Amino acid sequence: MQHYEIELRGLQSKVRLVLLSDLHCKSFGKDNARLLAKVEAQSPDAICLAGDMIDRNADAEEVQKFLDFVKALRKIAPVFFSPGNHELGYMASDELLLDRIEKSGAAVFNDSYADVILAGQPLRIGGTMGHGFAFGRTEEEFAASPEYKFLKEFENTDLPKVCLAHMPDTFIFNGAYSMWNIDLVLSGHTHGGLIRMPFVGGLYAPMQGWFPKYDSGSFRLGDNMQMIITAGMAGHGIIPRVNNLPEIAVIDLVPGEENAQ
Template sequence: MAITRRTFIKNIARSVIGVFGVSGFSYYYARYLEPEMLTVNHHSIHHPSIPEAFESFKIVQFSDTHIGFHYDLTQLQRTIQTINQQNPDIIVFTGDLVDKPHMYPFDPDLPSLLNKLHAPYGKYWIYGNHDHGGYGTEKIHQVMKDGGFTLLQNNHVRIHKGDSQFVLVGLDDVLLGQPDLPKALTGVVPSLFTILLVHEPDGADHYQSYPIDIQLSGHSHGGQIQLPVFGYLVTPPMAEKYVEGHYKLKNLDLFVSRGLGTTRLPYRFLCRPEISVFHLQLAKV
C-alpha cells in the first residue's frame, strides 16, 4: 500500500527521534534542560493604524503550558514572575492551559497563581484544542475566570486609552471548537487597528482577507524538536505551514509562539520555550 508524503516524513521523524533518544547527553538536555530555558522574545509592531496614544503599549503573549504533561505549577509560577517583570499593559493567553483537562486533578492553587499576573488593561484568553473535550471546556473556563482572565470566543473587545482604541478579537479553537470570524468581527470598524487571537496559526492565509492587522497564535510548540536537514519534527495539524516566529503575509503579520510546555513527547531540542512581548509603535515614516 502506498504511503503519503506526510506519513513518510513522520516515519523518518520517529526514526530520528529514536536515534536521538539513545544519546545520553542529548536525551538529558532535551528532556530536562532545554524545557527550563525560558526565553523572552521582543517584537516591535509598526502599523499606520496604531493610535498615537498606544505608542510603546506592551502586550505579552504566553501559550501552550500543557500543565500536567511535564509542566507543573512551580514552572508556571516562574513564568508568571517573568511575565510580570515585563510590566505588560495587556496579557493574552493563546490556548492549551492543561494537557488533558478531563483527567487533570485541578490544583486549587492554579486560579490563585493566574491571579498573580498583572496587566492594567486586562488579561484575555482563547480556547486551544486541548482545552475542549469532555468536561474540560467548562472547567478550563472556570479556572481562567477565577484567575482574572476574560474569554474571547468568537467575539472582540475594544481596548481604550483616553479617546483612542484598538480591537482585540478572539476565535474559538479551529480543530475542536466552532470558530466564527465574521461573528467575532461584527461591529468592528475596519480602519481600527485589530489583533486576532487564534490558537492554530495555519488559518492565517484565510484570515488575511478580513480586516485583521496582526494574528497571534500558538499550538505549534515550534516543532518541539528541530534538527538540521530534518527541520521541525513535531508539528500538529494546522501548524505545519507556520511553525514559529514572524511571518509577513500580504495583508497581515502573523506571530507564532513556541509556547511553554510540551505534548506527545516531553522533549525540546533547539526550540526553547518562550513568552512574546509585543511593543506597539507608530508606523515608520
C-alpha cells in the same frame, strides 16, 4: 524570551504585550513563581494567553493551579484568554471552564471581542478557535458559523485589531489571511516544531506536517495581516522539546510609519 516589534496602522503610541501559549499544566517553579517573575519583569500593558494552557485530561488540581496562575497574572496586567483545542476538549466534561477562567480575572474571547484601552491606546482584542475559511464545509455552512460571524464583526472597525487564534491554521491555509482585515494574529499550537534542527527549524507541527513553514516567529501574510506564532512553554504529550527552549513572547506594538509623530 523572544522579543518582537510590530508596526500597526492606526496605532498612536507603544503598547507592550506578553504572549504565552501551550503551558499544558506545566509549572515553572512553585505556583509558577519563576514564570510570573519573568512576565512581571517585562512590564507588559497586557498579557495574552493563546490557548492550551491546560491539558484536555487535566485533573481538578491542575485546573485550579491554572486558575490561580491567571489570578496572579491579573495582578501584573490585564489578561486576555482565548481557548485552544485542549481547553475545548476539556470542556466536554466541564462546560463551565471558560466562566471559571473569567471569574479568575481574565477577559475570555471565544468567537468574541472587546474594545479596550491599553497604555492610553484604543485597540480591538478578540479571539477564535475556528477557521477563517470553509475547512470542509460549504461556503453557506461557513457563512452561518460562529467564527464567520465573529470575524465579520471583529474586522469592522478603524481601531488596530489583534486576534488571538490558538491555531495558525485559522488563517495560513486557503489564503484565509486575504479574506479578513485583521492587523495582527497571535498564535501558538505548533510548539515551535518540537524538535528544532540547526539551519532547518522545527521538525513537525500539527496540520502543517513535517518541516513546517509556520513553526514560530513573525510572519507577514498577504498585504494586511501579520502573525506571531510563539513556540510555547511545554512539549507535546510524551514528545520532549529538543533545542527548543520554552518561550515567553514579548511584543512591542508601535505606530506604523504613517502614524509616527
